[in-house]
Amino acid sequence: EKMRESLLEAKRETWQMMEARRRLNAAFAHDLRTPLTVLRGYCDFLLKYVPEGKISEEKAISTLSAMDVYLKRLEGYTATMSSLQKLEEIELSPEEVSFERLCDEIKNIPVMLTSNKKVDFHSSGNGVLYVDLSTVLQTYENLVSNAVRYAENEVRVSCVVKDAVLSITVADDGPGFTQEALKNAAEPYFRAEKDMSDVAHFGIGLYICRLMCEKHGGSLVVENAAGAKVTANFAILKHE
Structure with missing residues (x-):
């Protein structure tokens, strides 16, 4: 009976861990969409107007600076995702x-x-x-x-x-x-x-x-x- 209870508890813990990971991955994917969409918009803008010489150097630099902000945000998301996965696996040291x-x-x-x-x-x-x-x-x-x-x-x-x-x-x-x-x-x-x-x-x-x-x-x-x-x-x- 004790073995059965232990197996059930282990299954519950495994399911909870998988469910937490699923929620984490879903949240991560959701939050990636906005910066990726913004970057795609900026990229399309530059590809369209820079070759035609229709934007000033100042505007181009401003757009690149805005893109840099979102790239750093993506880098931050990636780093936090890695950190969270490590936290999920951490063992307590009481x-x-x-x-x-x-x-x-x-x-x-x-x-x-x-x-x-x-x-x-x-x-x-x-x-x-x-x-x-x-x-x-x-x-x-x-x-x-x-x-x-x-x-x-x-x-x-x-x-x-x-x-x-x-x-x-x-x-x-x-x-x-x-x-x-x-x-x-x-x-x-x-x-x-x-x-x-x-x-x-x-x-x-x-x-x-x-x-x-x-x-x-x-x-x-x-x-x-x-x-x-x-x-x-x-x-x-x-x-x-």
Whole structure:
């Protein structure tokens, strides 16, 4: 019976991994269409008018500069796709970490991430945790850098341990998530409409956070509360 349950669990995990990869590939293909379409348009424009001498050198250089922006965006997409595939395969390396040390590590994250925004930190908990510290800190860095982008003046951070779960919540006083973002913010390559022109961000930050939480037996919760609020839940692992 135990062997049967183990086989069923292995099948479920394999199916979930395949489904996650399918969604990732679909999102990647979808997001490639826009820059490729734009590049094709610019290319057709140059091929048509440059030979006829109908555009100025200034216009040609301007068009090439615009193409360069989209080429860099494509390069970025390719790099993130490779990184995400590696993240999916990463193995956790849990260690004993005191709650006090974890909070100190979080508070010592470089100030440059928080720009000129005020960061209010609150913690509640104690004892020794058994977690993958680098995974937890990477998740926090993604959450706080995301919050800083949208905050008006303040970012609120709380770190709480309760019922064998470590919860790190990062909230901001910005406009909050749209209804579409509440549903899809943690999906790969999702970007809100107002971010579509930002070629420096690819819409994978919260997806990475979700992936890290799920690897840790937890979850990522996206909601609004006087601004955007995201909670990363990590199950405190047990010693094998």
